[in-house]
Amino acid sequence: MIELPSFHSEITSVPNMYCLIILDVMSASQTFAMGALMSIDAFATNPLFIIYILSPVISLADAPEAWQLGFQDPATPVMQGIIDLHHDIFFFMIVVAVFVLWMLSRTLYHFHQSKNPIPEKIIHGTTIEIAWTVAPSLILVLIALPSFALLYSIDEVVDPAVTLKAIGHQWYWSYEYSDYNKSDEPAIAFDSYMIPEDDLELGQLRLLEVDNRIVLPVNTHVRLIITGADVLHSWAVPSLGIKCDAIPGRLNQIPLFIKREGIFYGQCSELCGANHAFMPIVVEAVSLENYINWISTKLEEA
16 A cells, blocks of 8 residues: 655655646545546556546645646644635535526526516515525525634734744845843844745745745744735735735734645735745744754754
8 A cells, every 4th residue: 555645745846657637526525535546657547647647746745836826735723724714615616506507598598589478477576585695695604604713813913932023125034033142132043035047956845935934833823923024025925824014103913833844935015126936935933943953953053
């Protein structure tokens, strides 16, 4: 039996001898993933090869994929909640769309001139009018309840163990770990620039890699403080479920709780000038032990 990669591992490349086919079926309650690993020689006779060619590639990764449909793999409870809410709303959308299309088709069929040359003179129907008013109201209530719960969970900041400040500049990010300051000057502070395409190493992602990554511990409550130094920016990492504006002169606060180790990629999501597209964000989530070692190394360098 072939063991599939776990959800916390990142798939960035596949060996030439093999192809990993992952059929990702998402529901509001859980996610099922099925993978099949086979050699290239078997592709010609295997029907999964046709599925692989004709279908968009959906794989477990924490960065955008070519022809990707759907969300990136969630790494926080908030992102998981966003995905679940999306699927819940999508279910209601399908139900409403099927019902409306059925009603239109039935109306066009039964009220055609050949079927009903003499039109009815009934212009009101109390029962149906009540039904088409109450039903949408109930659907909106069913959508509103989980969405309100998700909104409140996003704003709730639980006693943070780590505080990270992100400052947007034209066109790079600066980061400060203020928990370890011994004076007014930040003990750990660095700038994060995009790595030019000519300097990329094998396996690195174009327009997404940076020279200095953010390092954060998993299973730890983190507080993000986001601001801008010049113009509006937006600190966004899809896998973490975060998209927060960086506004000059204002501090925006957002909680973060990463459930698994990995490397998560994001970008500035607010038009901020000519080089707006060259402000990537890379968050490396590590174990608490590795995070403490990293902090110790940074403090020694300071």
